[in-house]
Amino acid sequence: MKYLDEYRDERLAHAVVAEIARQTTRPWVLMEICGGQTHTIMRYGLDELLPRGLELVHGPGCPVCVTPLETIDKAIALALRPDVILVSYGDMLRVPGSRSDLFRAKAQGADVRVAYSPTEAVKIARANPARNVVFLAIGFETTAPANAMAAWQARREGLKNFSMLVSHVLVPPAIRALMVSGANRVQGFIAPGHVCTVMGCSEYDSLVRDFRVPIVVGGFEPLDLLESVLMLVRQLEAGEARLENQYVRSVSYAGNVPAQRIMQEVFEVADQKWRGIGMIPLSGLRLRDEYAAYDANRTFDLEELTVEEPAECISAQVLQGLKKPTDCPVFGMRCTPENPLGAPMVSSEGACAAYYHYRRHAVAS
Numbered sequence: 059m060k061y062l063d064e065y066r067d068e069r070l071a072h073a074v075v076a077e078i079a080r081q082t083t084r085p086w087v088l089m090e091i092c093g094g095q096t097h098t099i100m101r102y103g104l105d106e107l108l109p110r111g112l113e114l115v116h117g118p119g120c121p122v123c124v125t126p127l128e129t130i131d132k133a134i135a136l137a138l139r140p141d142v143i144l145v146s147y148g149d150m151l152r153v154p155g156s157r158s159d160l161f162r163a164k165a166q167g168a169d170v171r172v173a174y175s176p177t178e179a180v181k182i183a184r185a186n187p188a189r190n191v192v193f194l195a196i197g198f199e200t201t202a203p204a205n206a207m208a209a210w211q212a213r214r215e216g217l218k219n220f221s222m223l224v225s226h227v228l229v230p231p232a233i234r235a236l237m238v239s240g241a242n243r244v245q246g247f248i249a250p251g252h253v254c255t256v257m258g259c260s261e262y263d264s265l266v267r268d269f270r271v272p273i274v275v276g277g278f279e280p281l282d283l284l285e286s287v288l289m290l291v292r293q294l295e296a297g298e299a300r301l302e303n304q305y306v307r308s309v310s311y312a313g314n315v316p317a318q319r320i321m322q323e324v325f326e327v328a329d330q331k332w333r334g335i336g337m338i339p340l341s342g343l344r345l346r347d348e349y350a351a352y353d354a355n356r357t358f359d360l361e362e363l364t365v366e367e368p369a370e371c372i373s374a375q376v377l378q379g380l381k382k383p384t385d386c387p388v389f390g391m392r393c394t395p396e397n398p399l400g401a402p403m404v405s406s407e408g409a410c411a412a413y414y415h416y417r418r419h420a421v422a423s
């Protein structure tokens with residue numbers, strides 16, 4: 059398939075692997091930020107092709123994994139109200155909250171519907187004027203423009219029965235939080251190509267400068283990731299720290315300016331709690347005051363909750379690259395995709411699910 063097969067070419071991949079081995083003289087720890095990149099690495103066994111000492115650790119870039127427990131609990135509480143239709147992306151339904159999940163709420167009679175885009179939720183609101191339609195708007199900078207567009211459209215139409223429960227997170231503040239953490243081991247980052255398709259690369263300049271850490275914006279196919287690793291290794295071995303763009307077929311320095319404009323019109327930057335990690339200053343988006351009528355937190359006067367993670371789940375360390383899923387004592391035993399204890403085992407982008415699906419669980423069992 060054009061634009062796919064050439065990025066999965068085995069002969070080319072082995073040539074890049076050989077060049078990585080030739081360039082690597084010392085151990086390095088690199089982090090791929092995005093869960094989609096983690097899945098490619100696990101699926102194709104890319105980490106096993108790298109020279110000893112060149113370690114890939116997995117970052118917090120799985121939107122389902124970092125959505126706070128409190129948001130899931132609020133979504134369940136809203137879904138159980140008889141006047142509410144709760145609309146969500148499908149992979150959020152199985153994410154455990156503190157006591158239940160949206161699937162179980164649906165089994166209890168809640169009107170929970172799956173959508174592939176937020177504009178479907180707007181359509182449902184138009185078709186059901188007597189019900190309140192709440193869209194669970196989660197994700198990184200990639201989903202924010204479409205979610206912003208749904209709020210903008212609802213406001214333009216004057217819809218009174220549509221709102222969003224927003225839990226948006228931003229990548230650059232998360233990288234900054236990882237770098238200032240005393241436990242950080244990461245020496246180079248593969249930044250998420252899809253986020254940068256929207257936001258451009260420019261936001262990463264200050265991270266490179268402030269922390270003297272190389273960052274390569276990378277794609278999602280095996281050759282994208284191997285080339286990104288090679289670019290990082292070349293910089294590290296030469297003692298350099300620069301921002302480079304491997305994913306040039308999709309990412310420009312400025313990004314998608316119209317998408318950024320709609321995000322800025324509807325959302326403002328705010329402090330945000332990340333599941334498993336905690337509060338990261340200015341790392342999220344919330345609806346601006348002009349859009350307060352579309353903010354489910356305000357229209358339903360939802361209480362601020364604080365809930366504890368299951369004690370056995372080490373997803374905080376997994377999401378910060380401090381531990382691997384197989385270090386978790388319940389991985390593949392008490393925690394499986396069928397019975398997940400934590401969000402990284404639920405999501406199609408979660409690191410624990412990636413290790414499980416691609417048979418790395420043999421290590422733990």
Ligand code: SF4
Binds near residue numbers: 371376403
């Ligand atoms: S295996 Fe399960 S319990 Fe362990 S860190 Fe992953 S999600 Fe949490």
